[in-house]
Amino acid sequence: MNKKELIGKPLAVPHRSWMKKLGPGLITGAADDDPSGIATYSQAGAQFGFNTLWTLFFTFPLMVGIQIISAKIGRVSGHGLATNIRRHYPWPFLYGIVALLMFANTINIAADIAAMGAALKLLIGGSSQFYAVGFGLVSLLLQVFIPYKRYVRVLKWLTLVLLAYVGIMFAVQIPWGQVVRQTVWPHMSWKPEYITMVVAIFGTTISPYLFFWQASQEVEDMEADPKAQTLIDAPDQARANFTRIKIDTIVGMGISNLIAFFIMLTTAVTLNMHGTTDIQSSAQAADALRPIAGEFAFWLFSAGIIGTGMLAVPVLAGSAAYAVAGTFRWRNSLAAKPETNKAFYSIITAATLLGVLICFAPIDPIKALFWSAVVNGVIAVPVMFIMMLMASHKEIMGAFVIHPGLRVLGWSCTIAMAFVVIGMLWGMFSA
Template sequence: MNVNIDPSQKSDSEVQSWLEKLGPGLITGAADDDPSGIATYSQAGAQFGFNMLWTVIITYPLMVAIQVISARVGRVSGHGLATNIRRHYPPWLLYSAVLLLLAANTINIAADLTAMGAAVNLIVGGPTRVYTVGLGLLSVFLQVFVPYRSYVKVLKWLTLVLFAYVATVFVVRIPWHTVLATIVFPHISWTNDYITTVVAVLGTTISPYLFFWQASQEVEEMRAETGQRALKYAPDHGASTLRRIRLDTSIGMGFSNIVAFFIILTTAATLHSHGVTDIQTSSQAAQALKPVAGEFAFLLFSLGIVGTGLLALPVLAGSAAYAMAGTFNWRNSLALKPQLAKRFYGIIVVSTLIGLVISFTPIDPVKALYWSAVINGVVSVPIMVLIMFMAMNSEVMGKFVLSMRLRVAGWAATCAMAAAAIAMFWLMLAS
C-alpha cells in the first residue's frame, strides 16, 4: 500500500532551510567586524580614502580558504585546533601559539569594551565606565548561564546589527564612478604607513582567534546533534557536512567583508574627503561622521559598535577558553553547565575581567589594538602554516586530507599574509 506523506510531516532535518544551517561560519564572519576591526577599517578609509578598498576584496577568497580549512580540521577530527596541536606537535609549538592568541585576544577584549562603553555614551550620555563594566558583565553572564543552543540563536540575530554599516552608505553621497575606478586601479603607496595599514587590515580580517573559534564551534555543532561523530570515524556524512561548511563559511566571510568594505567606503567618502584623516577609535569615527554625514549615519554607526561588540566578545573570550582547554585537556563546551567545566568557563570570565581591568589603566588599549591587528597579521602566518600541515596530515584528517584545490587556496592565503608582513618589515628597516 502506498502511503502519501504530507511534506509538513517531514523531520526537521529534511525541511531545514539553508538559513538554519548557517552557524559557525556566519557567527565567525560577523564577529570579525568587532569594534576593534571597525576602528582599523575606519582608520584605513579616513587616512587613505578609497585606495584601501581593494584589500577587503582580495581578503575574501583568502579568508574563506583558511576558515574552511580550520572548520574542516575541527569537524573531521572532532577536536579543536589546540587539541590537535597538542596531540601531533611539540609542546613548545602549542604553548607559543596559545600564548600569542591569549595576549592578542585580551587586548582586543579591552579595546572592544572601551569602544562599546564610549558608543553608549555618545548615544545617551552618562558614565562611560559604568557602561563598559555593565556590557562586560552582560557578555560573561550570557556565555556562562545561557544554554548553548539558545545563545547561538542570540548570536545569529546579533549579526543583523552589521547592516547598520551598509545602511550608512544610503545616507551619505558616494562617488561611485571614482570608487569603481579606484578599486580597479588603486594608488598603492609603498610607504611604511600604507603597508602597515594593509597588514593591520589583513590582521583584523584574517585573525588567529577566528581559526580557533570556528574549528571549536564545528565540534560544538557535532556534539549538539544526537548520534553525530567526527567525520574521520563517520565518513558517510562527509559530503553533505563539508558542503554545509563551504556554504556557511562562504556566506559568513562574505558578510564580514561586505561590512568591512562599507565601513571603509563610508569613512573614505565622508571623513577622508573632509580632511579628517586620523581616526584612532570606532567611537571617534562615529562622532566624526555626525557633522559631515548627519545624525542618522552617526546613530547607525554608534549602535553598530555596541551590537558588534556583544557579538565579538564571546568569540574572543570563547576562543581563548577553547585554546586553553585544548592545551591542558580540560572538559570544554558551551553546552556544558558551568559546574561541569569550571576551568573552561573560568578562562572566559578571567579573560573578560582582565580586559575590563586593562580598559581602566593608563595603557591606551586602542593604540595597543591597532598594533595587535598588525601583530595578528604577522602571527597568523606561522599558525596558518601549522593549520595547513594539520589539514594535510592523514593522522589528523583520515581520508579527508585537503584536496589539491584547497591546498592551493590555503597556501595562497598563507603566502599573501607572509608577503604583506615581509614588505612591512622591509620598509621599517629601510626607513
C-alpha cells in the same frame, strides 16, 4: 539508538530554513567586524579614501579558504585546533602559540569593550568606563548562564546589526563611478603609512582567534547533534557537512568583507572627502560622521559598534578558552554547565574581566590595539602553517585530506600573511 550505532550511517538532513543552515562560519565572519576592526576600516577610509577598497576583494578568497580548512579539521577529527596540535606536534610550540593568543585576545577584548562604552556615551552621555564594565559583565553572564543552543541563536541574530553599516550608505551621496575605478585601479603607494594600513587590514581580516573559534564551533555543533559523528568515523556524513561548511563560510566571510567595504566606503565619502583623515577609534569615526552625514548615520554607526562588540567579545573569550583547555586536556564546551566545566569557564571569565580591568589601566588604547594586531599577525603565520600540515595529515584527516585546490588557496593565504608580517615589521623598524 546511541552514537556508536549510528557510525557509518548517512546523516539525515531535514529541510531547514536558510538561517538555521548558517552557524560557525556566519558568526566567525560577523565577529571579524568587531569595534577594533571598525576602527581600522574607518582609518583606512578616512586616510586613503577609496584606495584601500581593493584589499577586501583580495582577502576574501584567502579568508574563505583558510576558514574552511579550520572548520574541516574540527568536523573531521572531532577536536579543536589546540587539541590536534597537542596530539601531533611539539608541546613548546603549542604553549607559545596559546600564550600569545591569550594575550592578543585579552587586549582585543579590552579595546572592544572600551569602544562599546565610548559609543554608548556618544549616544546617551554618561561614563564610558561605567558602560564598559556593564558590557563586559553582560557578555560574561550570557556566555556562562545561557544554554549553548540558545546562545548561538542570540549570536546569529546579533549578526543583523551589521546591516547598520549598509544603512549608512543610503544617508550619503556616493560617487559610484569613482568608487569602481579606484577599487579596480587604486592609487597605491610604497610610503610606509600606506603599507602599514594594508598590513593592518590584512591583520584585521585574517586573525588566529577566528581559526580556533570556527574549528571548535564545528565540534560543539557535532556534539549537540545526537546523530552526528566525526567524519572519520562516519564518512557518509561528509558530503552534506562539507557542503554546509562551504556555504556557511562563504556567506560568513562574504558578509564580513561586504560590511568592511561599506565602513571603508562610508568613511571615505564622508570623512576623507571633507578633509578628516586622522581617525584613531571607532567611536571617533562615529562622532566625526555626525556633522557631515547627519544624526541618522551617526546613530547607525554607533549602534553598530555596540552590537558588533557584543558579538565579538564572546568569540574572543571563547576562542582563548578553547585553546587553553585543549592544551591542558580540559573539557571544553559551551554546552556543558559551568559547575561541570569549571576550568574552561574560568578562562572565559579571566579573559573578559582582564579586558574590563585594562580599560581602567593607564594604557594608551591605540598602542594596546596596535600591539594586539602585531601579535595576531605574527602568530597567524605559524598557526596557518600548522593548519595546512594538519589538513594534509592522514592520521588527523583520514580520507578527507584537503583537495589540491583548497591546498593552493590555504598556502596562498599563509604566504600572503607571511608577507604581511614582514611588511608590518619593516614598517615598525623603518618608522
